[in-house]
Amino acid sequence: MKQSISFTLNGKSVTIEAHPMQPLLYALRDDADAVGTKYGCGEGECGACTVILNDELVMSCLVPAVQAEGARVETIEGLADANELHAVQQAFLESGGAQCGICTPGMIMAGVHHLRHPERAPGGVPEALEGNLCRCTGYTRIFTAMKRAKEILSANGTAP
Amino acid sequence: MSITTEKELKFVGKSVLRKEGIDKVTGRAQYIDDVKTPGALYGKTLRSKIACGRIKSISFGGNIPWNEFTIVDARDVPYNRVMLIESDQPVLCDGVVLHKEEPILLIAHEDAGLVEEALRAITVEYEKEPGVFEIGQGKVLKQYDIEEGDWQKEFANAEVVFEGEYRTGAQEHVYIETNGFIAQWDGDNITVHGSHQCPYYVHKALKYAFKLQDHQVNVVQMTTGGGFGGKEDFPSVVAIHAALLARKARRPVRLIYDRAEDMASSTKRHPSLSRVRTACTKDGVLRAIEFNFYIDGGAYVTLSPVVLSRGILHSFGPYKWPAAKLHAQCYFTNSPPYGAFRGFGAPQSIFAIEAHMTALADHLGMDPAELRRKNFIHRGDAMPTGQIVEETPNMEALMDRALELSDYKRKRGAWKRGSGKGIGLSTFMHGTGFTGSGEVYLASRVGIATTRNGGAEVRVSSTEIGQGTETVFAQIAAEALGIDVAKVSFRRPETKVVPNSGPTVASRTCSIVGRLVQRAAEKMKQRLAGADIGHHYAEHGEAYEEVEYVPRPGLVWDDNTYKGSAYGAFSWSVNVVEVDVDPVTAMPKVHTLTSTVDIGTIINPVLAYGQVEGGIAQAIGWSTCENVVLKEGLMENHHLTNYVIPTAADAAKIVVEFMPNPYSEGAFGAKGVGELPMDGPGPAIVSAINDAINARFTHIPLMPEEMLK
Ligand code: FES
Ligand code: FES
Numbered sequence: 008m009k010q011s012i013s014f015t016l017n018g019k020s021v022t023i024e025a026h027p028m029q030p031l032l033y034a035l036r037d038d039a040d041a042v043g044t045k046y047g048c049g050e051g052e053c054g055a056c057t058v059i060l061n062d063e064l065v066m067s068c069l070v071p072a073v074q075a076e077g078a079r080v081e082t083i084e085g086l087a088d089a090n091e092l093h094a095v096q097q098a099f100l101e102s103g104g105a106q107c108g109i110c111t112p113g114m115i116m117a118g119v120h121h122l123r124h125p126e127r128a129p130g131g132v133p134e135a136l137e138g139n140l141c142r143c144t145g146y147t148r149i150f151t152a153m154k155r156a157k158e159i160l161s162a163n164g165t166a167p
Numbered sequence: 168m169s170i171t172t173e174k175e176l177k178f179v180g181k182s183v184l185r186k187e188g189i190d191k192v193t194g195r196a197q198y199i200d201d202v203k204t205p206g207a208l209y210g211k212t213l214r215s216k217i218a219c220g221r222i223k224s225i226s227f228g229g230n231i232p233w234n235e236f237t238i239v240d241a242r243d244v245p246y247n248r249v250m251l252i253e254s255d256q257p258v259l260c261d262g263v264v265l266h267k268e269e270p271i272l273l274i275a276h277e278d279a280g281l282v283e284e285a286l287r288a289i290t291v292e293y294e295k296e297p298g299v300f301e302i303g304q305g306k307v308l309k310q311y312d313i314e315e316g317d318w319q320k321e322f323a324n325a326e327v328v329f330e331g332e333y334r335t336g337a338q339e340h341v342y343i344e345t346n347g348f349i350a351q352w353d354g355d356n357i358t359v360h361g362s363h364q365c366p367y368y369v370h371k372a373l374k375y376a377f378k379l380q381d382h383q384v385n386v387v388q389m390t391t392g393g394g395f396g397g398k399e400d401f402p403s404v405v406a407i408h409a410a411l412l413a414r415k416a417r418r419p420v421r422l423i424y425d426r427a428e429d430m431a432s433s434t435k436r437h438p439s440l441s442r443v444r445t446a447c448t449k450d451g452v453l454r455a456i457e458f459n460f461y462i463d464g465g466a467y468v469t470l471s472p473v474v475l476s477r478g479i480l481h482s483f484g485p486y487k488w489p490a491a492k493l494h495a496q497c498y499f500t501n502s503p504p505y506g507a508f509r510g511f512g513a514p515q516s517i518f519a520i521e522a523h524m525t526a527l528a529d530h531l532g533m534d535p536a537e538l539r540r541k542n543f544i545h546r547g548d549a550m551p552t553g554q555i556v557e558e559t560p561n562m563e564a565l566m567d568r569a570l571e572l573s574d575y576k577r578k579r580g581a582w583k584r585g586s587g588k589g590i591g592l593s594t595f596m597h598g599t600g601f602t603g604s605g606e607v608y609l610a611s612r613v614g615i616a617t618t619r620n621g622g623a624e625v626r627v628s629s630t631e632i633g634q635g636t637e638t639v640f641a642q643i644a645a646e647a648l649g650i651d652v653a654k655v656s657f658r659r660p661e662t663k664v665v666p667n668s669g670p671t672v673a674s675r676t677c678s679i680v681g682r683l684v685q686r687a688a689e690k691m692k693q694r695l696a697g698a699d700i701g702h703h704y705a706e707h708g709e710a711y712e713e714v715e716y717v718p719r720p721g722l723v724w725d726d727n728t729y730k731g732s733a734y735g736a737f738s739w740s741v742n743v744v745e746v747d748v749d750p751v752t753a754m755p756k757v758h759t760l761t762s763t764v765d766i767g768t769i770i771n772p773v774l775a776y777g778q779v780e781g782g783i784a785q786a787i788g789w790s791t792c793e794n795v796v797l798k799e800g801l802m803e804n805h806h807l808t809n810y811v812i813p814t815a816a817d818a819a820k821i822v823v824e825f826m827p828n829p830y831s832e833g834a835f836g837a838k839g840v841g842e843l844p845m846d847g848p849g850p851a852i853v854s855a856i857n858d859a860i861n862a863r864f865t866h867i868p869l870m871p872e873e874m875l876k
Contacts, residue, residue, distance in 0.1 A: 042201040043194020045392075047343045048426040052807035055343055083194035096192040100184055103773040106781065107633030108191030109344040109392025115192060136815040140807070142341050142393050143633045145784025146818040148777055 017085025344392020434506025
């Protein structure tokens with residue numbers, strides 16, 4: 008049975024009709040029209056579906072939609088404002104952190120979350136991004152992008 | 168058309184930002200699964216659970232409203248063959264099953280959940296037959312033989328004869344976006360949108376399966392989330408299936424695979440077995456090579472003949488051999504067909520020759536770097552194919568620099584064999600573009616059109632799949648036209664609109680197709696004769712120019728003798744790998760991989776580094792953790808939970824340095840880049856691990872469990 012689930016998606020309130028146990032990934036993609044978050048495996052292994060839920064990094068393919076009730080959900084669509092990319096997006100663009108781009112939305116969300124809460128990954132960027140597979144880059148340019156993102160943020164004096 | 172020096176160039180050689188990059192970092196890029204299709208049905212594929220036999224019956228059980236379903240079987244296919252090199256592979260099984268996961272039936276319904284349920288309610292009864300699963304047991308699918316010089320005499324008189332056997336495993340591509348197509352008919356015309364590398368391969372396959380004319384088929388590429396060869400031939404099958412369902416349902420159909428189905432049913436890298444025998448002098452001067460190369464082709468021909476060909480044509484490495492006997496065989500088995508994967512047979516044979524060279528050096532008591540240095544091929548030397556090397560390979564310089572960057576000499580001296588730290592190297596090359604006469608047959612065409620805003624649009628069927636096609640072509644066109652790179656756009660590949668610039672494979676896009684982009688732009692520039700494009704467009708409307716591939720004079724290849732110039736150019740590289748092996752867990756860790764690389768002119772440094780680093784990471788995975796467990800030919804571990812690819816936490820430090828040696832026939836001097844980095848890490852890693860734990864392994868993947876034994 009479908010039910011109404013209300014939450015904040017990138018700062019806007021949304022109400023969707025979805026099966027409560029349906030993974031949040033599909034609720035976002037099919038019901039909230041937010042297809043920036045990607046499917047890669049549906050088993051919590053690839054991180055393509057990574058979003059931020061109440062300040063926690065989650066794999067949306069493993070989270071039942073009902074858990075979003077009343078929550079703040081952030082996805083790739085919410086990062087840039089009309090004229091400006093988020094520092095992490097800008098850094099991925101400049102440094103070659105995105106190739107085919109399919110891992111990128113999830114990877115960038117994990118990157119943003121890490122810059123907000125570096126203490127949660129004592130091993131630094133490699134540890135923070137461990138749950139996000141990228142088959143194209145070998146991660147080298149993603150690491151460069153994360154360094155660059157920090158530079159952009161400190162140059163602009165903005166928070167991630 | 169001479170190569171201008173880099174100093175005069177405005178866009179070539181610059182890290183111009185990826186054209187479609189903003190769409191990718193904002194999540195706006197549209198992949199196939201992001202496309203909305205109101206009224207579409209969801210398709211699913213029923214697949215064989217046995218590897219070999221006959222279908223006795225199919226029954227539709229359960230509490231399923233079958234009358235609401237669209238169901239397609241072999242009888243619904245106008246011509247039940249997937250057209251590629253051969254046409255032996257059926258679109259859907261017609262009674263006979265030759266591999267597990269072979270498609271038998273297609274079903275579709277507007278309720279995606281119900282389709283899954285319905286699939287489980289179908290029962291197939293089989294009459295099983297014994298299958299063939301080992302290289303060398305079944306029928307030969309393809310064979311090549313190449314001989315040069317008096318190899319028998321060389322072996323008979325040799326001071327040292329050394330031989331070894333080398334194996335490489337299958338590998339799954341794990342593009343993070345799974346395969347998928349959406350098909351829609353309009354009367355007798357079919358349009359498919361999907362994730363793929365080669366729009367015209369899909370076009371041809373649809374045309375044959377539905378007995379249509381060229382103009383009745385339109386294949387559109389969506390943003391594609393990785394390919395690596397895995398979306399070269401396999402998407403043709405997916406597209407035909409989607410189109411069959413859509414035709415019968417008279418509705419659009421989405422056929423998008425989940426990860427498990429994709430990994431189980433799609434192509435993999437061909438497993439290989441190589442037996443290498445070499446003759447040399449006591450001080451390590453190579454005299455002759457005998458290379459026997461065997462690969463598993465799977466149940467149908469697909470691309471195996473060309474994979475086998477590229478494999479054997481890279482088996483002799485960047486060395487001079489006075490005599491050679493090269494023998495290659497591909498076998499049919501009851502595995503799902505093996506297919507294209509970055510490197511296309513070359514990583515397999517290069518693994519063997521490079522592992523062999525290191526083993527030979529040990530046998531002779533020489534440093535592996537010095538044995539190689541003694542035998543490098545030079546300009547003017549002949550390869551075993553008879554091809555005279557016309558460029559300057561400069562392997563010595565590439566090796567010296569790699570040894571210096573990695574501090575090889577000191578480390579090799581300081582790290583005793585068996586100390587848990589090891590260092591290994593490999594030296595290798597990769598041919599740019601299609602083998603032999605392949606580029607001539609392709610006869611690729613590239614178009615360029617003027618645009619209203621005073622710019623130009625590149626029209627090609629070469630696809631962007633992560634490597635940066637749109638960006639490098641814009642740079643090349645802008646440079647040749649003399650306009651700003653921001654004014655060059657890239658037309659989304661769609662067979663109705665773009666000319667056939669050939670498939671996006673074989674490290675040919677930047678170098679060979681890029682050269683055609685350059686020529687088309689030069690032709691356009693001539694036509695414009697200095698006129699401002701905006702004005703020209705306002706006055707005359709769109710101007711369009713097209714050019715076709717012309718082979719370089721003197722580039723001759725004989726398909727019968729398998730002799731001649733196999734490739735117009737080679738890219739060259741040296742890898743040095745440093746590993747640590749944890750004494751308790753036996754986990755090897757590739758901590759640094761240094762690579763010096765000659766891919767000719769670098770069109771876009773950030774993109775070129777990305778190609779090399781990404782290829783190296785895939786090769787590290789293939790060598791150390793990506794273990795395809797085959798059971799009756801099927802990849803049993805077809806989930807990301809049990810097939811492990813490298814993560815950010817195990818990423819090696821990758822040091823890349825380009826040492827460009829421009830190729831006169833490549834775009835602004837560019838040579839192939841995509842596949843080369845896949846070739847070298849495997850043998851260098853195994854050498855380093857052997858060094859670290861004093862072992863003699865000769866295969867990949869080399870799993871930690873094996874090292875504990
Ligand atoms: S789709 Fe969620 S982790 Fe892969
Ligand atoms: S950019 Fe392709 S998977 Fe990461």
